[in-house]
Amino acid sequence: MIVMRLRQVSLLAFTMVLSFLLYFQMFQRTLGTFPTRFAGLLAVIGALFLVLWGLLLKFQPYASQSILPCVLMLTTIGTAMVARIDAEMDTDVAYRQLIWTCVALVCTALLVVFLRDYRILRRFSYVSMVVGLALLLSPMLPVIGKEIGGARIWIGFGSHTLQPGEFAKLFLAFFFAAYLFDHRDQLAVGGRKVLGMRLPRVKDLGPIIVIWFASMGVLIMQHDLGTSLLYFAMYVSMLYVATGRKSWMAIGFVAFVAGSAAAARLFAHVGYRVQAWLHPFDAQVYNQYPGGSSQLVKGLFGMASGGILGTGIGQGHPSITPLANSDFIYSSIGEELGLTGLLAVLVLYVVIITSGFITAMKIKDGFGKLLAAGLVFTMAFQVFTVVGGITLVIPLTGLTMPYMAAGGSSLIANYLLAGLLIVISNAANRPAVDTDSDTFEYEALAVLRERELSQRSSHRHAAGEARA
Template sequence: MIVTRLRQISLLLLSFALSAMIYFQMFERTYGYVPARYVVILVVAAALFVVLWVLLLVFQPYANQTILPCVVMLTSIGTMMIARLDYVAKPQTNVGYQQLIWLCLALTLTCVFVVWLRDYRVLRRFSYLNMAIGLVLLFSPMIPKLGRTIGGARIWIGVGRYTLQPGEFAKLFLAFFFAAYLFDHRDQLAVGGRKILGMQLPRIKDLGPIALVWVAAILVLVVQHDLGTSLMFFALFVSMLYVATGRKNWLVIGGVAFVAAALFAAKAFAHVGYRVDGWLHAFDPKVYGREYGSSYQLVTGIFGMAAGGVTGTGVGQGRPYKTPLANSDFIYASLGEELGLAGTLAILMLYLAIIATGFITAMKIKDGFGKLLSAGLAFTMAFQIFTVVGGLTRVLPMTGLTMPYMAAGGSSLLANYLLAALLIVISNEANKPDQGEGLSSTMQYEALLAMNNRAAAKGREETQKRVHLGEHLPHLSQEREDATSLVSPVGGSVDEDAVSQETQKKDEATQDAMSTQILDSGSLRSPWSSQEQGGDES
């Protein structure tokens, strides 16, 4: 344990040292000095990172500590580039300093979160409430006088000079709902109903929430003009559906459904058509020079990354400010120019470490809800990075999504820090020593419940068979002879309800005996046994 803790603190200190080095280099090459206000806010942020690390040791002692140093490095690189772009802006802006304030707020919220959410499984109890909150947040920008249109997309809400992007938080609540719903209905969705074109589809009554999510994704695309958020939510649900059921049919159905809707949207809605046109014909002079839907931004970003080459121009030595939205949507292109291909590959490796940790946690943990939630959150980040980098390199159309932890924006920073905190909390449960010895408390309870349900169903089936046989062969068994003594006062016929109740009591007694025997044998511990002994698994 001591060696592990030393390794963890070494990674955190290394990330601090590298962050301090890139900040010092940037300030010396741009400002010529290190502004005092930046020194203060950076020291506060570093102190909050240390506090968070200590809280993780106390409240989440088995959590994977790889995520935190990676988040430190990604945030430092992003805020460094934002502050560097502030210096050359005309007039000078203050976005970098504001982003550091948002960082301190995000760290404070994360500290509270890892202490409060000792057991992530409590989120499963409020599945439909999470869905309602997620949909309200998702469509709140459509409220008159509250929603705002920025950059052609109505995905913001604002009060005075302050704006917030509620869709960033909606993805968390909808991920909670998806994980809970799919965990509770995984058997129905996996078994399916009728076959259509060789693919087995689920029953209609199980398709309700699935259809609702599909409609919500399309409405975001149509009403809010936000291709990226629409694509992300739909892909999140389809991927979690595949993890829950293991059926590749869902990937085919989901992909075909969204491609069909996207092709229709490209023809029916101008803003989507411009994105596709700029992707396919970015260097066409007509597309490059038009007033609305121009590919100028994309082409400038591509030229900037080309100028960086393999090693980059150096921090503070390039001209990333030539690209519009260089500190938000195109921050990856800005970093590609000054850090080069080597720097951007290092950034992608940091993201890969976080994503791999999420998927490894999903494979290790034995709780089904935690498995789905961890895989869904990891896929969300992977998909977001893939669409952003793919859009900047013309593999995909531009979607409007931003790089997590790096792009300017307070709501994105808050939401992604909570996402990282959730992965850390789930990894704590996955890495507990007793995970390899037995089942988690949730799995124990569900196993007992499933066993009792199966025994009860079997008992009812046997009761019905005995009653049915008794009507035709009253002397088939001694048990039937005993049952025939329970007669109705009218006509002397067999009282089938009394027979059923008597047999059901015997079945329930048998179930209780089976459960007690299994629990006493130690092969399956009671979910409340640790609490009775004074322990608290969560």
């Protein structure tokens, strides 16, 4: 145990040293000095990370220790790049982002301390649904709702704005996990076989149809393709984990492609993004306003100029690309850190995502399995859509890179997401002898419940095949 703790603290210390060197080099090259106010704030953040690590040892002793260092490194790379862009554009976004990092760390620490057993979230499934929908629809309110960049996904209080959809995804994940855990035996029963896949029964299509209409509603009312796609994909992925049926994935894919294709023809803001994706280098599309491809092309040329090793931190021109510190932060990193830096960033995400999927596979509780899988798939899908949009694999969606892009709402929500994965991993890794009687009894009941549901599902599946 002592050797493992030393290895863990060494990994965290190594990450903090790399973070300091990155900031030091960036400030020396852009400002020629290390600003005092940044030094003090970075020291506070370092102390908060150490406090959070100590709280994990006390309250979540068996939690995965690979998530926190990766989150720290991604946050460092993102805020350092934002500060580098600030130096070129004479803005002050990075300092506010570091303050939001402190808030996110405090919120995560409170989560780690007070959420000792994640299964309590299952008791508030329908409350989570109401809260999630309220947060999702709050930007549509006439007074506080704000439209920025053509998307109405913000609420404003004076000069401050908040993106409630970032927090809505957490509450909706709680509800989806609880709902699918309670109804997975019905959803797993198949109907007729088509092209080698057993399709679900017609009467079981209701939930996915409701979620599809809700996603299309977000796309139509809020002009937000990214959030719409994210929620629908999260539900379909959790549905697949709950039932193990590939037909649900196929139905979900066909439904959203059909909805997006219709939206591209009916709504200009979606059509612009598809056109910019298909013809980014066309002169007419490039100069088109609104919805031209100039931002996308500038980001591509910025990454191309970085080459393998990049121009060097503080030695590129990332500010040429609009929204370089938020939507196109990945392009900015590619210019100054090169392909090597881009791959390193993806490796950090892969470590977090892999840890989450391992937790989902190890946890015995069905609700925890669905929740962990849904949360980690949400992060993986968000990273894919951002990187895919910037590199012309798919159209731009308007989502931002977790932990890296400027924005307090996204930062806090994703830190809470990482905190939830850490809490669930503690339960997944806890030795059986370490559980108290109540926890052991709860887990035993959960195992019996899963066996009972599995037997029901197999019986219904056999009956369905007999009828077919």
